[in-house]
Amino acid sequence: MPRPADTRPADTPTAPTVPALPPVADQAERLVALGVHELAGLPAEELRAEAARLAADLPGPGHPRGPGQQAEALLVVSSRLVPPSALAPLMRLPVRGGERSGFVVEDMTDVDDFAPVDGIEVPEGPLYLVLSPDRGDDLANWSPEEALPELARRGRSPLLLAEGVHWALQAPGVVADNHCYMTIGSRRRKDDGRLDSRTPAVWISRGTGRDGRERRGAPKVGWCWAGNRHTWLGFASATGRRG
Template sequence: MPIETMEQRSAPTALTAPAAPSLDELALELDRQLDTLVARGAPWAAAMTDGQFRAHLAPLADRLPEVAATIARTRRERDPLAADDGPPRLPFVLVVGGELLSPQRAAGLVRRDERRLIVSMLDDEAFAAFRPIETVRLPPGGAYLLVDVDAGWATRNDPPDTALPRLQEAGRSPLTVEEGIAVATHRPEVVATNAGFSLLGSRRGDRRVTALWISRGAPKLGWCFAGVPHTWLGSASCAGRLGM
């Protein structure tokens, strides 16, 4: 990866982990994320009307009880990736995958303090070359919920080659590049200065691993090498995926 000057401000202080959300709170959050996608033009990019887009994704609301159950279970169990600081885990993130929305178009929906996502060293051909690794199974239907999302604070400074078995041993799944874009779309504050994350769930058959970080105040999507540690990069993961 080309050498790049990183901003030297500290990452934001972590918030105390919130209480487990209720079903009503999860439903409101799903509505918020869906509204974000509609407001930023995802239906148009997916060649749908706003109504068609909302109707297509509506069945995901039926999976919210499973989201709540998963969060309750993970909080009961001993968590080998727990961290005393860093951003709290997200209950879920709504992902619109390549069947409906290409990664390139999805990247265009990201805003952080009105700054757009910078895509570096990833043209259309490179985007297409990154595919889910063998252990990552994506639900069919073009959209799904990414459950109990962790930005990887406990794996900072672990090279991706070292972080991946740690995630798997903890019973978690690494995020794909599309899923990282979805996190940055719905919760842009999770990508913070000196607190980015690698997306180990997508590979292209070489040593490159995509990652999200902050560069000159803007969110950036690029890649790093699988064997190189970075103090400002963790490895993002989830507890599971729930489709329609």
Template sequence: MTQPATASRTSELDRELDRQLDTLLAKGYPALAGLDEERFIGQVETLRPLLARVDFGEQAALPFLVVVRHAVVPTVAAVERFEVKGRSGWTDMADEIDGYRPIEGVEVPQSPVYLLTDVSTGPETLNVRPADALPMIRAAGRTPLTVDEGVALVTQLPDSLTELNAFQVVGSRTGNKRIPSFWISKGAPRLGWCWEGNPHTWLGSASAAARLAP
């Protein structure tokens, strides 16, 4: 059951938005976006009025995520700024990652930044093939995460890869059978891929309730 953002809950969400903004500033997102800090902050602040609409369940990994689209901050640069247990992120998908697009039925806002609500790493889909997890997610009235949203999740909740379950983002695909995935590899956070037909005991399929944009 979801909980509405009451006055006290909205105050908590305000503090969480401040935390996420501070994280993005510390990781140099304004410069990566080609913006001065004031303008970047202004873009994120357009999301604050949306907090009153944020609903989330008790099992949410995060009540919401600030998602910065890869058109604003390139995916590889964002991944390289992951930090989990003192190790920076890496990917072996640099040559192909920009070819991944939201799948049919996943409507992503075109604003530079937006909110993703009631975010889960998908523990209920552990050891379930991504091809089978997608209809489970949709049957629950939820939406699968995209690459941009997976990047946002590891950026804002790096412990998700060590204290929760690693996860796949079945909401982004290209013309192959690969599913972009986030896990710890060689001791560091990684954006890689796994086959759509393979189940993994340590990989869930991440999902969320909704996307909100100004």
């Protein structure tokens, strides 16, 4: 598929470097510090032990890399235990004089109904790893409908919304001005079986509309139409998942 025409201004700044993920053990400590284990109904020691088991089975230094990809692993608590609506308020971004907490946009009250699309198999355990996450900056200005087959062609799997929020918890700088990401592995099915036209994303509020000025600069979970293009949204993906 040819790349859609790039309509971004010529002076658009170079994408900021995607921050490296901490070791899996450190990610487990981060989740405990945020209280995610309590939301999941897991003792802290159980979360740590499960994270250690997963880390011990990680691919070695020979794990394949691709352009702009990191041979890393993101620790994720199953959304069956902690849905995106509970995780989103734990996101943080710095602003002048402090920081802003994350939120879900007001017209996405059904955020937890967004489920993996066909072809994505999520490990069954309480925790799992997402391998080599990539923000997909090079796909900015593609629509979700255009990006999904391209990711498949590259042998990559689109991130689920909960995975995208976990990434923001562990590496807040991955959500950057004009360089945010969609998580098109999650879609909501209507009663008739068809996909809802909305596709979820993680980006930064400008404090307009129903977001409110007090949320300017806050990380947020929102949505975009499946056929629309946005120059400031890439498509987050991974090489796979391991449980």
